[in-house]
Amino acid sequence: MIAVATIEHDAELMLRVREGDSQSFALLLAKHRAPVIHFLYRMIQNQAVAEELAQEVFLRVYRSRASYEPTAKFTTWLFRIASHVALNHIRDGKHERNQESLDQDSDEGMSRQVASTGPTVEQQMLREARFEEIRRTIQLLPAKQRAAVLMHKYEEMEYAQIAAALECSESAVKSSLFRAYETLRAKLAHMNR
Amino acid sequence: MRIRLLLVLALAAADLWAQPPMAQQARALEKLRRMAPEEREQALQDMPPARRRMMEQRLERWNRMAPARKQRLQGSLENFRQMKPEDQEHLRGLVRKFNETMPAGKRVEGRRALTHLRKLDPEGRKKFLGSRRMKERFSDGERELLDEMAQSMPD
Amino acid sequence: MNAKNNSCPMQNENAEILLSYCARTLEPEQVIQVEKHLLGCAECREWAAGQQAVWAAMDTWEPEPISADFDAALFARIAATEQPSAWERWTAPVRQFLQGGFGWRPMLSAGAVALTLVIALSIENPFRKEPPVGQSVKLEAHEIEQAERALEDLEMLRQLEAPEEETSL
Numbered sequence: 265m266i267a268v269a270t271i272e273h274d275a276e277l278m279l280r281v282r283e284g285d286s287q288s289f290a291l292l293l294a295k296h297r298a299p300v301i302h303f304l305y306r307m308i309q310n311q312a313v314a315e316e317l318a319q320e321v322f323l324r325v326y327r328s329r330a331s332y333e334p335t336a337k338f339t340t341w342l343f344r345i346a347s348h349v350a351l352n353h354i355r356d357g358k359h360e361r362n363q364e365s366l367d368q369d370s371d372e373g374m375s376r377q378v379a380s381t382g383p384t385v386e387q388q389m390l391r392e393a394r395f396e397e398i399r400r401t402i403q404l405l406p407a408k409q410r411a412a413v414l415m416h417k418y419e420e421m422e423y424a425q426i427a428a429a430l431e432c433s434e435s436a437v438k439s440s441l442f443r444a445y446e447t448l449r450a451k452l453a454h455m456n457r
Numbered sequence: 458m459r460i461r462l463l464l465v466l467a468l469a470a471a472d473l474w475a476q477p478p479m480a481q482q483a484r485a486l487e488k489l490r491r492m493a494p495e496e497r498e499q500a501l502q503d504m505p506p507a508r509r510r511m512m513e514q515r516l517e518r519w520n521r522m523a524p525a526r527k528q529r530l531q532g533s534l535e536n537f538r539q540m541k542p543e544d545q546e547h548l549r550g551l552v553r554k555f556n557e558t559m560p561a562g563k564r565v566e567g568r569r570a571l572t573h574l575r576k577l578d579p580e581g582r583k584k585f586l587g588s589r590r591m592k593e594r595f596s597d598g599e600r601e602l603l604d605e606m607a608q609s610m611p612d
Numbered sequence: 613m614n615a616k617n618n619s620c621p622m623q624n625e626n627a628e629i630l631l632s633y634c635a636r637t638l639e640p641e642q643v644i645q646v647e648k649h650l651l652g653c654a655e656c657r658e659w660a661a662g663q664q665a666v667w668a669a670m671d672t673w674e675p676e677p678i679s680a681d682f683d684a685a686l687f688a689r690i691a692a693t694e695q696p697s698a699w700e701r702w703t704a705p706v707r708q709f710l711q712g713g714f715g716w717r718p719m720l721s722a723g724a725v726a727l728t729l730v731i732a733l734s735i736e737n738p739f740r741k742e743p744p745v746g747q748s749v750k751l752e753a754h755e756i757e758q759a760e761r762a763l764e765d766l767e768m769l770r771q772l773e774a775p776e777e778e779t780s781l
């Protein structure tokens with residue numbers, strides 16, 4: 265019931281944006297900014313690029329306001345745009361060029377965490393190594409499988425929603441998800457045992 | 458009717474004048490862009506492979522760029538070309554340092570700061586660079602680098 | 613979900629329930645059912661343990677903090693795309709006047725197009741002309757070097773622009 269109320273509220277806000285209410289757009293942005301950026305970050309694994317792509321996503325949302333029709337859940341529509349932007353980015357090969365900055369980023373993360381107070385350096389290093397393994401394993405999934413897993417795990421989206429966002433059938437999403445989790449189980453399951 | 462016609466002509470002419478004047482390099486780049494892929498391949502075949510790959514990558518990125526952005530960058534390039542050779546080299550060095558010493562996430566913020574810095578006068582720059590927000594995000598050296606870059610950049 | 617079936621976790625329907633169980637999205641009564649099954653099915657237990665481990669590992673992947681000026685940058689981009697350029701603003705009344713919907717307008721527009729073309733062709737401006745890509749062109753060796761230098765410096769200048777200008781139209 266709560267979910268239904270939220271959907272209607274977002275769609276209603278978007279309809280107000282269509283009528284020129286920029287306040288409603290700010291509200292939508294405040295609510296969905298983090299999920300969209302986090303999704304893109306985990307897809308691309310580069311925060312700077314994720315933010316740039318997220319700008320593109322919200323710009324597209326804004327530009328589509330005139331033609332917006334609340335036929336699907338707002339989040340589904342939003343993640344369809346976000347998936348499009350991410351998959352296009354990866355397909356265009358812009359992705360590989362960003363990879364070079366990955367190591368720099370993780371180096372920075374490592375020194376920042378090691379320097380902070382709290383758990384011992386060894387614990388921190390172990391955590392970092394694990395985190396790196398997760399990140400790399402997910403990175404190896406095919407882009408569409410990766411998108412499905414990220415929406416399923418972190419956005420808690422239903423199969424039908426993921427299918428609508430990725431513009432494929434529900435059964436295709438399920439088979440993508442199972443294949444992806446199978447890969448992840450084979451590579452990550454040892455970690456928490 | 459004659460007035461309208463004159464206005465049309467004036468607008469058409471002004472639209473043309475608004476374009477940046479042509480530079481030799483820009484013409485060479487445009488020629489390269491217009492070539493058929495196999496012709497381009499032949500033209501570039503004598504280049505060292507790494508340099509050639511880099512050039513092809515950059516050309517592809519350039520092709521993908523939005524027209525307005527291309528136009529803006531062409532303008533910047535022309536202004537850059539009008540700088541003294543040693544000033545051009547100095548800026549190249551600063552950009553290298555910027556790319557090599559700052560992580561990607563920080564560079565994004567750095568680029569935003571640069572855009573802002575360039576709109577300010579010396580007094581405004583000093584104030585902005587000394588602001589708490591900037592001090593929290595950038596080290597002394599990084600802020601100095603940004604300041605120097607902003608001052609060395611072409612319009 | 614058949615406890616006697618050896619390949620039961622491989623069955624899609626079964627795996628879907630198990631997956632939902634590991635994601636904790638099942639209704640309480642379904643949870644009881646699954647747990648009952650897990651007691652008797654080593655294969656499913658193994659599957660669920662592996663999936664839970666993956667789930668837990670993924671939980672440790674925290675997102676990065678978002679730039680504080682993300683919204684400001686977005687609104688600036690929106691404002692930039694909404695606003696007509698200074699030139700367009702300045703000439704808007706004239707353009708409106710010209711688009712007055714008179715009978716002779718198509719003729720006048722055609723004349724304007726033709727004249728623009730004449731001027732465009734007489735003033736050499738490579739960026740303005742945009743002939744079709746793939747046209748036969750010859751490139752001298754020094755021109756390759758010039759193009760390379762242009763691309764190199766354009767790349768540098770691009771890196772100096774704020775990222776929000778990256779895709780602006």
Ligand SMILES: [Zn+2]
Binds near residue numbers: 656
């Ligand atoms: Zn079983």
